[in-house]
Amino acid sequence: MNAEQVRESIVVADCGRTLTRATLVEFVEGACRFIAQGTSASTIEPPYDDLGVGLRAALESLEAASRRRFADRTRIIIPQEDSGDGTDALLATVAATPPLRVGILATGGDGILNALLPIVRRSPVTALPTLSVEPTAPIDAATSATVATLARLQPDLLLIVAATDDQRGLQRLLGLATEIVGTSPQRETETPPAVLVIASEVGRDAATSTFSDGYEFGFLATNEYDPTDIALTVETEILELNTRRAAATLPGFDSLEWMVAAPPLARARAIDLVNRYMALQFDCAVVTVDLDEGFTCCWAHGGEGRALSEPALDLALGATNLLTALPLPDVIRWLPFSLSEDTLRGWILNRAVRPFTVPMTTRDRQIEAALTRELLRTGATQLAGDGPGALTAELLVGGSFFARWPDPTEPFMALIDGLDPRPASGIAQIALDRDALMPLIGALGTLEPDRAAELFEHDSLFDLGACVVVDCPANEQVQGELVYQDGRRRNFEVRGGEVLRLPLRGGERAATLHFAPGKRARIGNGGAGAGATFEGELAPHGGPVGLVIDARERPFAFPRNEQERIARVGSWLTAFQTVSRATGGDEQRPGEDRAEGTPAPTDPA
Amino acid sequence: MLHQNPTRQPTLVRENDLRIERRLPVAGEVHVKVGERVEASTLVATGEQTPPATLINVARALDIEPSAAEGRLTKERGQAVHAGEVIARRRRGLRSLTVRSPFDGTFVRFDAHLGTALLRPHATLTELVAHVGGVIEEVEQGRGVTIRTLGSRFYGAFGVGDEAFGVLKIVGGDRQRPLGPELIDNRAARAILAVGGTVSAAALRKAAQVGVRGIIAGSIEESELIGWLGAKEATLWRVGLPDWRIPTADAPLTLVLTEGFGATAMAQPLYDTLTAADGMQGAISGVTRLSGGLLRPEVVVLSRSAGRAGEDLTVPLAALEPGTTVRLLDHDHLGVLATVAEAPRRRRLEGDLLLSALTVTLANGKRMDLPTANVEVLV
Numbered sequence: 010m011n012a013e014q015v016r017e018s019i020v021v022a023d024c025g026r027t028l029t030r031a032t033l034v035e036f037v038e039g040a041c042r043f044i045a046q047g048t049s050a051s052t053i054e055p056p057y058d059d060l061g062v063g064l065r066a067a068l069e070s071l072e073a074a075s076r077r078r079f080a081d082r083t084r085i086i087i088p089q090e091d092s093g094d095g096t097d098a099l100l101a102t103v104a105a106t107p108p109l110r111v112g113i114l115a116t117g118g119d120g121i122l123n124a125l126l127p128i129v130r131r132s133p134v135t136a137l138p139t140l141s142v143e144p145t146a147p148i149d150a151a152t153s154a155t156v157a158t159l160a161r162l163q164p165d166l167l168l169i170v171a172a173t174d175d176q177r178g179l180q181r182l183l184g185l186a187t188e189i190v191g192t193s194p195q196r197e198t199e200t201p202p203a204v205l206v207i208a209s210e211v212g213r214d215a216a217t218s219t220f221s222d223g224y225e226f227g228f229l230a231t232n233e234y235d236p237t238d239i240a241l242t243v244e245t246e247i248l249e250l251n252t253r254r255a256a257a258t259l260p261g262f263d264s265l266e267w268m269v270a271a272p273p274l275a276r277a278r279a280i281d282l283v284n285r286y287m288a289l290q291f292d293c294a295v296v297t298v299d300l301d302e303g304f305t306c307c308w309a310h311g312g313e314g315r316a317l318s319e320p321a322l323d324l325a326l327g328a329t330n331l332l333t334a335l336p337l338p339d340v341i342r343w344l345p346f347s348l349s350e351d352t353l354r355g356w357i358l359n360r361a362v363r364p365f366t367v368p369m370t371t372r373d374r375q376i377e378a379a380l381t382r383e384l385l386r387t388g389a390t391q392l393a394g395d396g397p398g399a400l401t402a403e404l405l406v407g408g409s410f411f412a413r414w415p416d417p418t419e420p421f422m423a424l425i426d427g428l429d430p431r432p433a434s435g436i437a438q439i440a441l442d443r444d445a446l447m448p449l450i451g452a453l454g455t456l457e458p459d460r461a462a463e464l465f466e467h468d469s470l471f472d473l474g475a476c477v478v479v480d481c482p483a484n485e486q487v488q489g490e491l492v493y494q495d496g497r498r499r500n501f502e503v504r505g506g507e508v509l510r511l512p513l514r515g516g517e518r519a520a521t522l523h524f525a526p527g528k529r530a531r532i533g534n535g536g537a538g539a540g541a542t543f544e545g546e547l548a549p550h551g552g553p554v555g556l557v558i559d560a561r562e563r564p565f566a567f568p569r570n571e572q573e574r575i576a577r578v579g580s581w582l583t584a585f586q587t588v589s590r591a592t593g594g595d596e597q598r599p600g601e602d603r604a605e606g607t608p609a610p611t612d613p614a
Numbered sequence: 615m616l617h618q619n620p621t622r623q624p625t626l627v628r629e630n631d632l633r634i635e636r637r638l639p640v641a642g643e644v645h646v647k648v649g650e651r652v653e654a655s656t657l658v659a660t661g662e663q664t665p666p667a668t669l670i671n672v673a674r675a676l677d678i679e680p681s682a683a684e685g686r687l688t689k690e691r692g693q694a695v696h697a698g699e700v701i702a703r704r705r706r707g708l709r710s711l712t713v714r715s716p717f718d719g720t721f722v723r724f725d726a727h728l729g730t731a732l733l734r735p736h737a738t739l740t741e742l743v744a745h746v747g748g749v750i751e752e753v754e755q756g757r758g759v760t761i762r763t764l765g766s767r768f769y770g771a772f773g774v775g776d777e778a779f780g781v782l783k784i785v786g787g788d789r790q791r792p793l794g795p796e797l798i799d800n801r802a803a804r805a806i807l808a809v810g811g812t813v814s815a816a817a818l819r820k821a822a823q824v825g826v827r828g829i830i831a832g833s834i835e836e837s838e839l840i841g842w843l844g845a846k847e848a849t850l851w852r853v854g855l856p857d858w859r860i861p862t863a864d865a866p867l868t869l870v871l872t873e874g875f876g877a878t879a880m881a882q883p884l885y886d887t888l889t890a891a892d893g894m895q896g897a898i899s900g901v902t903r904l905s906g907g908l909l910r911p912e913v914v915v916l917s918r919s920a921g922r923a924g925e926d927l928t929v930p931l932a933a934l935e936p937g938t939t940v941r942l943l944d945h946d947h948l949g950v951l952a953t954v955a956e957a958p959r960r961r962r963l964e965g966d967l968l969l970s971a972l973t974v975t976l977a978n979g980k981r982m983d984l985p986t987a988n989v990e991v992l993v
Contacts, residue, residue, distance in 0.1 A: 026905065055620040055621070056618070056621050073960070107905075107906065147677075180680075183678070184673075184674070184728045184730065187669055187728055188671055191666070191669055218727070219728070326904055326905050329851035333852050351835060352835065355835065355836055358775065359875050361904070362902070365987040366987055367987055376945075415963070492868075
């Protein structure tokens, strides 16, 4: 296809370690739309040892779903034929590549290090311990231990940052680096590590003579670039190295590279791109999290964005890492039943050795949801730690992982409890990427940005509902009124510590949501007792969960007594799962105006 | 497609013609010929493996500038070094600072720029034994052999330790019975013990003490495993994705768990297979790798019979067809066996969940719809 031709039909493959998806998007009635999706288990491990086998199976599944052919016996049909078979382009996102292990050795130059750390954190890599040393101070035991750890973990990429004019600092780092990766590649069969030195130009010769023989070596002069440029260059290097390593180590990746119209994009990176787009599009703070193929957590507001990617941490192949990443008592506190720490450890380990399984029972899903909450809390804390204040978000998006829980209140609760958003307005909208379209929209955006925007607008997010976070003392209550578009009115009353779920259908935006002033309750950044009114564009819109008024204590309070804890968590679950018909309020039809100050009658329903 | 096991065969292959591949990790020499009969202990191939060189920072150890360190060396390029032998020395006051070689090997070179010495350990000889008795069917020169034998083979869920072989001994006499130390005595030396229930740390310690080569059990509590390995909880399970594998070097014997963690008893067909082979030669491997080259722990037990004439002994490929016995894998159904009633197809389960699913019939006659990912073909 030449550049003049229009791509009417695009298939995007999302190749993970456990699952491969093939999604068809097409230009329909003036816009790019999601047509169908096929999935298959991935096949990068024995007995298949070929990413292409899983991709082909996913395409077969897509063929069955769309009743069209996309591949013949030997190749993917490109471009689309007159019969409708085939596609005009194939794109790919990849999470199947083993994450790069990146280590940082640094001396001086906090500015560069501070710019680099967020880059490493948001890249699809496993960040190894960062070692900071003084140029002249003696090497202490802790430094030696970290060097030994890094040597044992064998980094794929070593970043050496010597942002000081004192050349002794660079010399010291080069010495430590050679202890970690050796002075020459150790085995011919192994892929040598890459070494990127960021230092003053005067250190170039020393660095080059140490690492130019046999290593992938690069040098960035600190006197030529500012920290931001250096960080962006490092990010590009990481992504390109990731692709090169994938080509070298992932069976079938080179064939995929030949077929795609643009270089395969790391899945976490694609999600981050879409999250940033949403923040600009909706002009609000957005958090997107996913646990499919590693843990990805992105925050963006305006032009600012932060991301966290932990490819070796999830509820599948990375499950054992949960044992060290999370305090298990904090996981157990979210369960509406008693569970010993030993039992939870066994549950996690059994999941790790059977990484493809899908939870089927309520108990299984509740354990999975509890783990998810704590994982989200960890991610949110790390992201918030980079910037001022707590993590604020007006839109929370759960990735495809959250779509596998059948009850929509489960992902809704997990996202609220785990991310604990403190929206400035008081309202957070909750949505799901139910069809796993965010990675493909990110990939599509690199080739066809306008099509990606259309696809996002029409098919991406599935609204679950909205949540108003109310800061209300335990002995007080907040009262309010929800007015629907058809004029119906519903009064409500929520006590501090409680949750109330009100019906608000998908696709419907409330006409007005009003919180009465008085006492000390606080909505968003509003003053104590000031009340709040949301209408027009600011009013919440609904979904299967509806509108939740969440007046639970923050940080979430869990009684020490086990029975009381179970009762409290159980009451939260019940409140989220029960659409209020009567609690503290009623519903009035248009024209049934009640005199001001009249107490709300109890609805017998 | 089925993805739990590293082959396309069912988890359990009973009384069949097995082909056991034995491969050296490095190129070497094969010592047997096609058609030759081998025992489990027969040496079939050898190879020399050169461990990676080690860098020692001499300047730092002697607390001197790199440029000054060369003058303190006691070894030269190309010289042999022995474990513990001094390679550099410096006098500081009344004390003498020394740097010693951590192994037998060769002094490769000294880098005066960095003050580091590169030492290479001697090559180590890798000996590959047959692991199972049988007949050499194929030789791949320089790499290894394929052995043909009649027996049963199944994969476990998790294992610890490398390869082991010995006479299989069933202990406990009951599929549910846990293995405690009281069931192990000196008569179990050099044997592979099999038990249907759980295994405790005390039993594993006793087994190692009397010289048991391996244990096959239903499951284990994680605390018992940690206690036995003497490992630190914080580090044992920290695995990287490129090579999902826990450290096994320190395991005193090989352990294969058919069900995993907790207190689930061994699946009946697996237990029946082991009891039928009680007293026969068995071979096990505890290596578990979930990523970067899928490997499951494996058990092979030799058959009592030589096979019947005319019997089809082709190892079947796993297929989720009606009538196939499957094992349920999600946590709340671990240990449950079922029969496929309806083959997998894409369908909607509870909550509008669209995925590949199948229908199974449980032992009590109840039918259940399950994601295909939640079952494995057992037999």
